[in-house]
Amino acid sequence: QVQLVQSGAEVKKPGASVKVSCKVSGYMFSDYFMHWVRQAPGHGLEWLGRINPNNGVANIAQKFQGRVTMTTDMSSSTAYIELRRLTSDDTAVYFCSPLGYKYPTDVWGQGTTVTVSS
Amino acid sequence: QSALTQPRSVSGSPGQSVTISCTGTSAYIDGYDYVAWYQHHPGKAPKVLIFDFTKRPSGVPARFSGSKSGNTASLTISGLQAEDEADYYCCSHTGSYRVFGGGTKLTVL
Numbered sequence: 035q036v037q038l039v040q041s042g043a044e045v046k047k048p049g050a051s052v053k054v055s056c057k058v059s060g061y062m063f064s065d066y067f068m069h070w071v072r073q074a075p076g077h078g079l080e081w082l083g084r085i086n087p088n089n090g091v092a093n094i095a096q097k098f099q100g101r102v103t104m105t106t107d108m109s110s111s112t113a114y115i116e117l118r119r120l121t122s123d124d125t126a127v128y129f130c131s132p133l134g135y136k137y138p139t140d141v142w143g144q145g146t147t148v149t150v151s152s
Numbered sequence: 153q154s155a156l157t158q159p160r161s162v163s164g165s166p167g168q169s170v171t172i173s174c175t176g177t178s179a180y181i182d183g184y185d186y187v188a189w190y191q192h193h194p195g196k197a198p199k200v201l202i203f204d205f206t207k208r209p210s211g212v213p214a215r216f217s218g219s220k221s222g223n224t225a226s227l228t229i230s231g232l233q234a235e236d237e238a239d240y241y242c243c244s245h246t247g248s249y250r251v252f253g254g255g256t257k258l259t260v261l
Binding site for chain 1: 251
């Protein structure tokens, strides 16, 4: 059974950083890129970027370049996204997924709520 | 601001058909790789309905269909059911990058 289990909710102050994890089980972690998508309250889905677990090369959406870092730990089959210099606009639910079209690549994590508030 | 434009909302009665459009700049739809459609119920993970403009993943009912014309991709839902009430997003896949449309809220009357 494929599972993407994300870390728990976070509350951060403006200007801080947050790191969200996504642990994969049920498929070979190295087989698929991992994408990160977020949804802010009252807004739509927004693609942040993707990372190749094999070489750590990430493609970050232009809007987030310089502020987002994606990494992976092959030993624990875990992907990470770090977002720096947080503002209230970063308050959102963050999802990980291989963003594919058939099992197991169509599975998503359960989402991690990040709240940025002073 | 999204490069893919969707209507903010559409509605239909049970049994009817609705079509949701996704219009992009030529860089994002016409001549480029793929468009997928996702259904998103609040509090749940999004679910892919259509990929490569017209293909349906295994397990997705045939009443969901996709099409493309020029720089517009479309999702048609036939035989509307109450459980179809959700948000729908198109997503363009261009090389290494993805772009989501702004989303369309479907209301089943």
